[in-house]
Amino acid sequence: MxxxxxxxxxxxxxxxxxxxxxxxxxxLWPAGQAIYQSFLLEDAFGISSQFVWFRNYEDTxxxxxxxxxxxxxxxxxxxxTFFSLAIALLLAVKANEVLHGSSxxxxxxxxxxxxxxxxxxxxxNLMFNPFIGDLYAAMNAMGWDFNQKLxxxxxxxxVILISVWKQVSVNFIFFLSGLQGIPKGVMEAATLDCRSPxxxxxxxxxxxxxxxxxxxxxxxxxYAFFETFGIIDTxxxxxPGGATNTLVYKVYTDGFLGADLGGSSAQSVIxxxxxxxxTVFQFRFIERKxxx
Amino acid sequence: MNNSxxxxxxxxGILILGTIFMSAPxxxxxxxxTHAADTLFREGLQYWFGGHFFETYNEVLFVEGGVMKKVxxxxxxxNSMILGLGFAIGKVVISMSAAYAIVYFRFRLATxxxxxxxxxxxxxxxxxxxxxxxxxxxLGLLNTHTGLIVPLIASATGTFFFRQYFKSVPEELLxxxxxxxxxxxxxxxxxxxxxxKTMIAAIMIIMFVVGWNQYLWPLIMTTEENSYTIVIxxxxxxxxxxxxxxxxxxxxxxxxTILAVLPPVLVVLVFQSWFVKGLVESEK
Amino acid sequence: MSTLTLSGINKRYDxxxxxxxxxxxxxxxxxxxxxxxxxxxxxxxxxxMVAGLENITEGEMKIDGVRINETSPADRDVAxxxxxxxxxxxxxxxxxxxxxxxxxGMAASEIEAKxxxxxxxxxxxxxxERKPAQxxxxxxxxxxxxxxxxxxxxxxxxxxxxxxxxxxxxVQMRIEIKRLQRELGVTSIYVTHDxxxxxxxxxRLAVINEGKVEQMGSPMDLYSDPKTLFVASFIGSPHINxxxxxxxxGQLQVGATALPGFEGLPxxxxxxxxxxxxxxxxxxxxxxxxxxxxxxxxxxxxxxYGAVSGFDSAExxxxxxxxxxxxxLAPGERIKLNFEVDRAMVFRTDNGERLV
Ligand SMILES: Nc1ncnc2c1ncn2[C@@H]1O[C@H](COP(=O)(O)OP(=O)(O)OP(=O)(O)O)[C@@H](O)[C@H]1O
Ligand SMILES: [Mg+2]
Numbered sequence: 001m002x003x004x005x006x007x008x009x010x011x012x013x014x015x016x017x018x019x020x021x022x023x024x025x026x027x028l029w030p031a032g033q034a035i036y037q038s039f040l041l042e043d044a045f046g047i048s049s050q051f052v053w054f055r056n057y058e059d060t061x062x063x064x065x066x067x068x069x070x071x072x073x074x075x076x077x078x079x080x081t082f083f084s085l086a087i088a089l090l091l092a093v094k095a096n097e098v099l100h101g102s103s104x105x106x107x108x109x110x111x112x113x114x115x116x117x118x119x120x121x122x123x124x125n126l127m128f129n130p131f132i133g134d135l136y137a138a139m140n141a142m143g144w145d146f147n148q149k150l151x152x153x154x155x156x157x158x159v160i161l162i163s164v165w166k167q168v169s170v171n172f173i174f175f176l177s178g179l180q181g182i183p184k185g186v187m188e189a190a191t192l193d194c195r196s197p198x199x200x201x202x203x204x205x206x207x208x209x210x211x212x213x214x215x216x217x218x219x220x221x222x223y224a225f226f227e228t229f230g231i232i233d234t235x236x237x238x239x240p241g242g243a244t245n246t247l248v249y250k251v252y253t254d255g256f257l258g259a260d261l262g263g264s265s266a267q268s269v270i271x272x273x274x275x276x277x278x279t280v281f282q283f284r285f286i287e288r289k290x291x292x
Numbered sequence: 293m294n295n296s297x298x299x300x301x302x303x304x305g306i307l308i309l310g311t312i313f314m315s316a317p318x319x320x321x322x323x324x325x326t327h328a329a330d331t332l333f334r335e336g337l338q339y340w341f342g343g344h345f346f347e348t349y350n351e352v353l354f355v356e357g358g359v360m361k362k363v364x365x366x367x368x369x370x371n372s373m374i375l376g377l378g379f380a381i382g383k384v385v386i387s388m389s390a391a392y393a394i395v396y397f398r399f400r401l402a403t404x405x406x407x408x409x410x411x412x413x414x415x416x417x418x419x420x421x422x423x424x425x426x427x428x429x430x431l432g433l434l435n436t437h438t439g440l441i442v443p444l445i446a447s448a449t450g451t452f453f454f455r456q457y458f459k460s461v462p463e464e465l466l467x468x469x470x471x472x473x474x475x476x477x478x479x480x481x482x483x484x485x486x487x488x489k490t491m492i493a494a495i496m497i498i499m500f501v502v503g504w505n506q507y508l509w510p511l512i513m514t515t516e517e518n519s520y521t522i523v524i525x526x527x528x529x530x531x532x533x534x535x536x537x538x539x540x541x542x543x544x545x546x547x548x549t550i551l552a553v554l555p556p557v558l559v560v561l562v563f564q565s566w567f568v569k570g571l572v573e574s575e576k
Numbered sequence: 577m578s579t580l581t582l583s584g585i586n587k588r589y590d591x592x593x594x595x596x597x598x599x600x601x602x603x604x605x606x607x608x609x610x611x612x613x614x615x616x617x618x619x620x621x622x623x624x625m626v627a628g629l630e631n632i633t634e635g636e637m638k639i640d641g642v643r644i645n646e647t648s649p650a651d652r653d654v655a656x657x658x659x660x661x662x663x664x665x666x667x668x669x670x671x672x673x674x675x676x677x678x679x680x681g682m683a684a685s686e687i688e689a690k691x692x693x694x695x696x697x698x699x700x701x702x703x704x705e706r707k708p709a710q711x712x713x714x715x716x717x718x719x720x721x722x723x724x725x726x727x728x729x730x731x732x733x734x735x736x737x738x739x740x741x742x743x744x745x746x747v748q749m750r751i752e753i754k755r756l757q758r759e760l761g762v763t764s765i766y767v768t769h770d771x772x773x774x775x776x777x778x779x780r781l782a783v784i785n786e787g788k789v790e791q792m793g794s795p796m797d798l799y800s801d802p803k804t805l806f807v808a809s810f811i812g813s814p815h816i817n818x819x820x821x822x823x824x825x826g827q828l829q830v831g832a833t834a835l836p837g838f839e840g841l842p843x844x845x846x847x848x849x850x851x852x853x854x855x856x857x858x859x860x861x862x863x864x865x866x867x868x869x870x871x872x873x874x875x876x877x878x879x880x881y882g883a884v885s886g887f888d889s890a891e892x893x894x895x896x897x898x899x900x901x902x903x904x905l906a907p908g909e910r911i912k913l914n915f916e917v918d919r920a921m922v923f924r925t926d927n928g929e930r931l932v
Contacts, residue, residue, distance in 0.1 A: 028411070098303055113501070118523055127317060272419045
């Protein structure tokens with residue numbers, strides 16, 4: 001760390017103790033419990049349990065509902081990540097171009113960061129409400145037989161739309177700061193070398209934004225996996241028929257509402273492994289430098 | 293010339309569309325919240341002010357048994373404020389002091405403890421919901437502010453941020469402080485904290501918003517209405533709405549939405565430049 | 577290959593700054609023109625307007641007689657070397673140099689040949705596969721030059737390309753730029769605020785002040801025959817000596833001293849007497865007396881600095897004399913000086929106009 005440091009034996013422990021204590025009690029212990037319980041099978045009344053090795057995992061992975069949920073999560077995360085990045089990038093590039101009023105645009109495009117996902121979900125829900133929701137009415141008026149309560153595709157559309165809406169502002173902030181970090185001279189050199197603004201974007205601007213884009217991809221996948229919980233819970237709640245059940249939402253419904261401890265724990269552990277994979281992936285790339 | 297005119301027009305066009313896309317939902321929610329229940333039910337969403345602003349917000353904010361059974365929006369806002377502030381302050385204090393130990397002291401367990409903190413990145417609340425609930429229940433902390441805030445403040449992000457920041461502080465500062473005979477506590481309070489003021493403020497702003505917007509944790513550990521935060525309260529009213537029976541009180545749902553959104557949005561708008569700085573810096 | 581014509585060029589920025597005011601200029605084929613002037617005088621703005629990076633508020637710009645005001649930068653066929661090089665950080669040296677060519681639809685084999693040829697000329701052939709971050713400052717500078725040269729443009733534009741290099745490298749690159757420009761014969765504009773660089777590089781020099789071209793001409797013309805006080809004071813190192821003066825009763829009055837040999841100057845107007853340090857010499861009957869402050873020994877010659885007698889001691893006037901041989905003078909010593917009247921210049925202080 002630092003070349004110069006204090007040399008004391010007890011003082012540093014005093015400084016790290018609070019965080020370590022909370023982590024031990026509220027992170028490590030519950031995580032350990034989750035891992036432990038994932039190997040246990042409880043009887044119907046929750047009175048006794050037995051050690052069953054990987055049975056819960058087998059049951060989980062071979063279960064149709066879980067596979068459906070995993071499939072939805074992958075599609076959902078990809079679409080949310082792609083669209084929220086694409087829209088934010090377009091807006092950031094345009095906001096970086098304008099000379100007049102760019103700060104008002106910036107403000108208008110970023111404030112939604114402060115809206116909580118469940119609140120976004122609730123607003124979206126009211127917009128799509130069959131009684132008063134104009135979006136619901138508009139969809140149907142366009143000849144789309146729209147009903148998010150019954151149709152899996154429509155339900156997916158609603159949660160993806162809301163999730164993208166909620167995430168655009170964060171991506172916008174990062175893209176804009178990435179764009180502002182590109183030296184002005186480099187862009188000017190490019191205008192002398194290349195006539196087409198579109199080609200300039202794809203050959204100069206976009207590659208120079210690669211570190212930002214990569215970092216945001218990780219952030220967005222994490223968001224789509226975990227933070228969209230609040231959106232799902234206030235809109236479709238996994239309906240219809242589990243078609244919009246993300247893996248995290250399923251852990252919650254199975255474990256907390258359904259009280260299937262073993263199964264829910266096994267799902268949790270699988271999720272931990274996914275987070276681990278994502279983190280390793282992220283760090284390897286940062287080491288290899290997506291940088292230039 | 294002509295070409296650049298169309299380019300400008302399309303640029304502003306896209307930005308204006310983006311602005312509408314981002315603001316329309318909140319605008320509509322706010323406008324609709326100022327109308328009467330039957331207007332909404334008959335005519336659908338509203339795009340301009342109606343005459344029921346005071347009536348609706350008064351009832352939502354102050355009347356018990358109006359929207360929820362036992363709690364007013366004002367109380368829920370209070371709970372949210374406690375959560376937001378407690379989360380922001382707690383997180384800054386805890387992570388700053390841990391980062392301080394890791395960066396500025398030579399001690400044997402520094403590396404293992406750093407990895408323990410790192411481990412929290414792999415363990416978001418969502419993967420340990422049930423056992424975390426059991427721990428908090430076992431400690432008798434359900435429906436308390438402590439139980440709500442403390443488990444949330446220990447994750448690694450803040451610590452990483454302060455660690456990065458401290459590493460960028462010039463070495464000479466500590467050398468100079470030692471020549472002036474300042475001990476660890478003096479150095480922290482007299483040098484490091486004042487030096488990090490803007491960074492601390494930026495992080496606090498972000499953490500306030502993050503804390504205010506917490507959902508899953510308050511959802512599972514508050515079971516009494518008195519402990520609800522506004523974000524949780526919203527979900528409850530939505531459930532009441534969809535149960536039907538009498539005329540659905542959509543305007544109240546919208547009013548509650550606006551109340552839930554307003555404080556964090558104001559914080560972000562008022563402290564915009566700090567907020568952006570904190571956000572961009574903290575993720576490096 | 578190309579000529580450049582500027583007529584009545586003006587630039588007003590959106591914030592109201594009037595950076596360039598009515599510039600007329602004719603640059604002929606193969607010439608190297610240097611824009612020189614103090615910081616903020618509008619040199620870069622003018623250059624960037626030629627490149628097409630800034631709009632032209634007023635006036636007309638022509639390359640080879642064709643109006644280019646509305647032509648996009650890429651279509652003007654100009655190449656620019658930027659102060660901090662502006663290399664594409666994500667591309668190798670080869671790609672940096674090839675980028676402009678491939679965008680103009682040149683065949684890959686031809687690009688390859690051109691890039692290698694240019695790289696060899698600049699001695700960067702060994703680094704073609706490296707990224708800019710893996711190069712030294714001097715090497716980056718060469719790559720930036722290479723990127724401009726490889727395009728064989730109609731015009732080279734340089735905006736203080738050497739200011740990020742250390743002193744030694746700067747002199748070396750200066751010579752190299754001059755050599756390359758001669759060899760390639762490409763019309764060039766070079767912006768700098770370093771007057772030594774300007775003097776050594778330029779075929780012709782444009783001295784710019786507050787957005788206007790004060791004077792344009794060969795370096796020696798500008799040195800020996802400046803049209804304005806500004807040009808006289810800007811060109812030359814050490815600076816020209818300037819002494820406040822007035823014309824009274826047919827004599828030039830400098831401080832308490834009356835100097836003969838000047839005629840027909842306006843009376844009751846503040847004037848400025850300008851004498852280059854090498855046009856002053858020690859003389860037992862000289863009209864000007866100084867008390868020596870400091871002697872700088874430069875080896876071949878020496879510079880004597882001293883305060884002119886006859887001025888208020890609260891606002892002393894310094895004078896610099898270039899003396900041939902090393903003189904042994906002690907601080908405080910008084911010496912008498914004579915100057916060559918026909919090489920002295922007189923300016924009006926109010927508008928800078930040269931009278932003699
Ligand atoms: N983008 C801009 N917007 C507004 N004013 C500008 C802009 N660029 C330059 N100016 C102003 O125009 C004037 C000329 O600037 P310019 O960059 O051409 O100076 P310069 O001669 O190149 O100076 P330097 O030697 O410091 O580079 C300055 O007063 C500057 O403040
Ligand atoms: Mg300049």
